[in-house]
Amino acid sequence: MADDTEYEHYEAVVVGCGPGGAAAAARLADHGVETLVLERGTEAGSKNVSGGLIYAEESAPYAIDGLFDGFREEAAERPVTDYRIHNVAGNSVKTYDLTDLHEHDTDWCDAVLRRRMDSWLEQRVHEKTSETGGGVLTDVRVNGLLRENGEIVGVTCDELDPIEADLIVAGDGVNSELARDAGLMDWEEPDEWFQGVKAVVDMDPDVIDDRFDLEPDEGVAHLFSGDLFEDVRGGGFLYTNEDSLSIGTVFHLDSLVEQRAEPHELLDALLTHPLLATWLGDEYDEREYAAKLVPDSKKVAHPEPYQDRLVLVGDAAGQMQAQGPIIKGMNHAVTAGALAADAFAVTRGNADTEAAGRRYAQMLEDSGTMAKLRPRRYQLARAAGERDLVTNVVDRVLESPVGSIAVGNPISNRLLKRAYNSPFLVSMLPDTSTGYVTLPTVIGETQGRTIHWDNEVEPPTLEERIGDLTYDTDVGNPHIELVDESYAASGAAVSACPVSAEDFGGGCYRSETVQTNGSEETLVSLDTQPCVECGTCAVVADTTWEHPRGGKGVEYREG
Amino acid sequence: MRSIVLTKGVPDFSEGAVSFDEDGHLERGKTPTVMNPNDAFALEAALQTRVRHGGHVSAMSMGPPGYADVLEEAMESVYADDTYLLSDRELAASDTWATAITLSAGIEKFREEVEDVDLVFAGFKTADGETGQTGPQACWAMDWPIVTHVIALDIDPDERVLRAKRLVEGDVDEIETVEAPLPCFVVTDPEFEPTYRKASHRLTHKRLRAETQERAVEHEEQLTTWDHVDLNLDPEYIGLDGSPTIVSSVDPIPKAPSERDATMIDPDDGDSMNEVLEEMQPYAAGGD
Numbered sequence: 001m002a003d004d005t006e007y008e009h010y011e012a013v014v015v016g017c018g019p020g021g022a023a024a025a026a027r028l029a030d031h032g033v034e035t036l037v038l039e040r041g042t043e044a045g046s047k048n049v050s051g052g053l054i055y056a057e058e059s060a061p062y063a064i065d066g067l068f069d070g071f072r073e074e075a076a077e078r079p080v081t082d083y084r085i086h087n088v089a090g091n092s093v094k095t096y097d098l099t100d101l102h103e104h105d106t107d108w109c110d111a112v113l114r115r116r117m118d119s120w121l122e123q124r125v126h127e128k129t130s131e132t133g134g135g136v137l138t139d140v141r142v143n144g145l146l147r148e149n150g151e152i153v154g155v156t157c158d159e160l161d162p163i164e165a166d167l168i169v170a171g172d173g174v175n176s177e178l179a180r181d182a183g184l185m186d187w188e189e190p191d192e193w194f195q196g197v198k199a200v201v202d203m204d205p206d207v208i209d210d211r212f213d214l215e216p217d218e219g220v221a222h223l224f225s226g227d228l229f230e231d232v233r234g235g236g237f238l239y240t241n242e243d244s245l246s247i248g249t250v251f252h253l254d255s256l257v258e259q260r261a262e263p264h265e266l267l268d269a270l271l272t273h274p275l276l277a278t279w280l281g282d283e284y285d286e287r288e289y290a291a292k293l294v295p296d297s298k299k300v301a302h303p304e305p306y307q308d309r310l311v312l313v314g315d316a317a318g319q320m321q322a323q324g325p326i327i328k329g330m331n332h333a334v335t336a337g338a339l340a341a342d343a344f345a346v347t348r349g350n351a352d353t354e355a356a357g358r359r360y361a362q363m364l365e366d367s368g369t370m371a372k373l374r375p376r377r378y379q380l381a382r383a384a385g386e387r388d389l390v391t392n393v394v395d396r397v398l399e400s401p402v403g404s405i406a407v408g409n410p411i412s413n414r415l416l417k418r419a420y421n422s423p424f425l426v427s428m429l430p431d432t433s434t435g436y437v438t439l440p441t442v443i444g445e446t447q448g449r450t451i452h453w454d455n456e457v458e459p460p461t462l463e464e465r466i467g468d469l470t471y472d473t474d475v476g477n478p479h480i481e482l483v484d485e486s487y488a489a490s491g492a493a494v495s496a497c498p499v500s501a502e503d504f505g506g507g508c509y510r511s512e513t514v515q516t517n518g519s520e521e522t523l524v525s526l527d528t529q530p531c532v533e534c535g536t537c538a539v540v541a542d543t544t545w546e547h548p549r550g551g552k553g554v555e556y557r558e559g
Numbered sequence: 560m561r562s563i564v565l566t567k568g569v570p571d572f573s574e575g576a577v578s579f580d581e582d583g584h585l586e587r588g589k590t591p592t593v594m595n596p597n598d599a600f601a602l603e604a605a606l607q608t609r610v611r612h613g614g615h616v617s618a619m620s621m622g623p624p625g626y627a628d629v630l631e632e633a634m635e636s637v638y639a640d641d642t643y644l645l646s647d648r649e650l651a652a653s654d655t656w657a658t659a660i661t662l663s664a665g666i667e668k669f670r671e672e673v674e675d676v677d678l679v680f681a682g683f684k685t686a687d688g689e690t691g692q693t694g695p696q697a698c699w700a701m702d703w704p705i706v707t708h709v710i711a712l713d714i715d716p717d718e719r720v721l722r723a724k725r726l727v728e729g730d731v732d733e734i735e736t737v738e739a740p741l742p743c744f745v746v747t748d749p750e751f752e753p754t755y756r757k758a759s760h761r762l763t764h765k766r767l768r769a770e771t772q773e774r775a776v777e778h779e780e781q782l783t784t785w786d787h788v789d790l791n792l793d794p795e796y797i798g799l800d801g802s803p804t805i806v807s808s809v810d811p812i813p814k815a816p817s818e819r820d821a822t823m824i825d826p827d828d829g830d831s832m833n834e835v836l837e838e839m840q841p842y843a844a845g846g847d
């Protein structure tokens with residue numbers, strides 16, 4: 001039907017209503033900028049997963065409760081008042097109190113569930129942006145950048161006509177299609193990413209208080225490392241919510257691929273470890289299984305996350321900091337979003353379309369945010385190849401009988417606890433199995449006590465987990481297409497995809513052996529129906545990968 | 560754009576809600592009344608017009624006082640601004656003709672006393688009567704142009720014309736594009752789909768929804784009721800007296816007996832087919 005061919009224009013368009021997009025939009029609205037927010041979920045949060053502890057850092061220029069009044073009371077779960085790490089070697093466990101590390105530079109820290117948190121943010125953002133003539137639209141997927149004479153001037157969407165804007169904020173998360181379209185980020189190297197998998201487990205508030213020895217306004221964070229996960233580099237976590245637990249694992253993606261590990265089995269290894277028996281009891285009721293990629297800022301945080309009128313914030317810019325076992329993504333997304341908005345406000349009206357982007361990058365630098373995301377000492381060590389050297393030496397020492405005894409003596413016990421609590425040291429821990437597996441295992445073996453509890457938890461099967469998820473399938477319109485179906489190119493996805501497994505026919509990726517001209521060949525096939533949009537196969541398989549259309553695909557209720 | 564949507568209550572035929580007596584007659588007293596499902600498309604069309612061009616949407620219905628609930632549903636689900644109920648005892652038992660006369664009188668009164676109207680929307684067929692006549696008859700009484708079977712609608716307020724796509728069913732369904740001057744009567748097809756491709760339209764849509772949900776809480780305040788005196792209608796021409804059609808009786812369609820014997824026949828097997836033909840013989844001859 002005939003309609004005006006002129007594109008609509010907004011002063012700012014924000015893509016994504018996670019913490020990064022929400023902070024940007026709220027701050028833009030505070031500056032009186034007409035702001036339109038586009039979110040592909042049917043409600044903000046319906047696509048999102050985190051562990052998740054949201055931190056308010058003392059040294060950061062912004063924290064979420066400063067931007068959104070009432071955040072902690074209305075959108076968050078329990079605060080973290082107790083923080084521990086468990087070094088596991090078989091049934092032997094050594095626990096360190098990590099409260100010092102946790103409290104370093106921390107104003108407060110709360111557990112969150114993303115559906116609840118992000119949908120609350122969406123409402124606040126809609127109220128604020130409506131006053132500027134904009135607002136939040138859900139069920140809208142932005143599918144690319146609008147360009148004029150090669151310059152980025154807006155966005156294109158599946159559901160709407162193209163939209164022009166003076167500022168485009170890509171807060172579209174870890175698999176940012178906009179960052180890729182602009183050529184600022186790619187999805188190539190598995191070692192630049194982690195994969196997080198998580199279960200939300202139903203539990204009465206009284207039972208939580210009782211089993212974790214908490215008052216109703218207290219909460220705990222438990223971390224797990226060691227040989228629980230065989231040789232896969234990564235660890236586990238358990239956080240208390242108001243009436244549920246968040247239990248999950250975060251692994252280096254390259255390590256998952258190398259070991260051909262099944263993410264859901266690693267999660268099950270944690271759930272069924274004797275250590276968890278006292279907390280989980282014998283009635284295990286899993287509300288939701290979820291997964292998502294996590295960028296490693298040390299490697300991918302973009303030092304200049306802008307191009308023309310486009311700025312990247314949060315995971316889209318790789319701003320996800322793994323500070324040893326502590327994962328900080330949401331807080332940095334909030335800071336970056338707010339800074340991008342401020343940068344636009346001060347350069348508003350400037351004829352140079354990149355002025356806001358440049359100012360934003362400068363602000364990330366000046367506020368110390370960039371230094372946290374990409375510590376210089378890590379870069380230096382990496383460049384000099386020192387990392388491997390350090391690792392080899394440490395590994396050899398640890399593996400020698402003398403080394404493990406040294407780790408096992410009482411003095412080193414105190415030192416190790418201090419080392420774990422040193423923000424400097426944990427950020428230096430190399431990404432090899434030393435920090436994740438060898439050291440914790442040795443600690444567990446030599447210092448730990450043996451746990452004899454029987455864990456009776458029977459986690460649901462992958463099939464049951466998929467069956468419990470809510471999907472609105474875009475029938476006949478798959479959002480991922482397999483480009484190369486050879487096992488060599490795409491076989492890694494069969495195990496690395498959190499909703500697929502070797503010998504499981506109900507997942508996304510399957511492998512099958514076919515006869516061709518007398519010789520056998522293993523091929524990979526893909527069915528996107530059970531996909532949870534985690535992004536893993538965009539990196540580990542040869543695909544053309546997009547998000548589903550607005551509102552389609554998986555819908556998380558917890559996140 | 561100022562629009563009126565005609566809507567009607569119908570028995571809720573959904574599983575669990577509908578109730579039949581032993582003879583298979585609908586028990587109206589026991590079956591809840593809901594908005595005629597097809598009217599939702601008419602309301603969507605009116606809403607799309609309002610979102611794109613601004614203005615006002617009113618929902619109008621003729622029926623017993625209980626239809627206020629139906630109008631409330633119309634208001635909530637598709638954001639009507641206000642509602643009009645044409646109701647009194649004299650209007651009871653109207654057929655489509657008497658209903659059409661009453662509705663056209665309602666629209667005329669609205670135009671005279673509230674505001675002139677650009678568009679009147681009606682849904683295609685009601686779920687209970689299935690006649691599909693009321694809309695066109697009301698239109699005829701008003702002497703307006705009418706466009707039926709509309710699946711997409713576009714309005715040019717400056718030229719004061721509408722362009723519509725119509726689904727013309729036949730051996731092969733065809734989509735026809737027509738143009739008509741305003742004011743105009745529009746009957747939507749159940750295939751009607753509103754389209755909102757502009758961000759501003761979606762924002763307006765979202766704002767209207769929020770406003771309507773607030774307003775619908777106090778629905779009585781948005782409801783105006785007119786009786787036949789208000790409408791200046793002669794009782795001779797409305798209600799039962801004004802209804803030329805009399806439904807003499809309604810026969811339920813007999814349900815298939817459940818324990819009928821079924822024999823599977825292979826159509827390629829000549830002998831079996833002969834048996835079938837023999838069995839059918841008496842019926843084909845008109846006997847029993």
Ligand SMILES: Cc1cc2nc3c(=O)[nH]c(=O)nc-3n(C[C@H](O)[C@H](O)[C@H](O)COP(=O)(O)OP(=O)(O)OC[C@H]3O[C@@H](n4cnc5c(N)ncnc54)[C@H](O)[C@@H]3O)c2cc1C
Nearest residue numbers: 016018019020040050051052053142173196314315329330
């Ligand atoms: C298992 C796990 C544990 C984690 N634990 C923690 C933790 O304890 N603490 C912590 O701080 N961080 C944690 N993180 C990381 C954290 O979740 C992210 O860093 C954070 O969510 C990034 O925020 P964001 O706003 O940049 O992106 P997101 O939160 O991913 O939001 C992106 C938004 O954009 C929308 N979107 C995406 N594409 C489009 C499109 N094309 N069009 C429209 N909308 C689109 C999405 O639907 C989403 O709402 C964890 C992550 C995982 C997976």
Ligand code: SF4
Nearest residue numbers: 497531532534535537
């Ligand atoms: S198909 Fe790809 S994106 Fe979907 S769940 Fe599996 S790995 Fe993740």
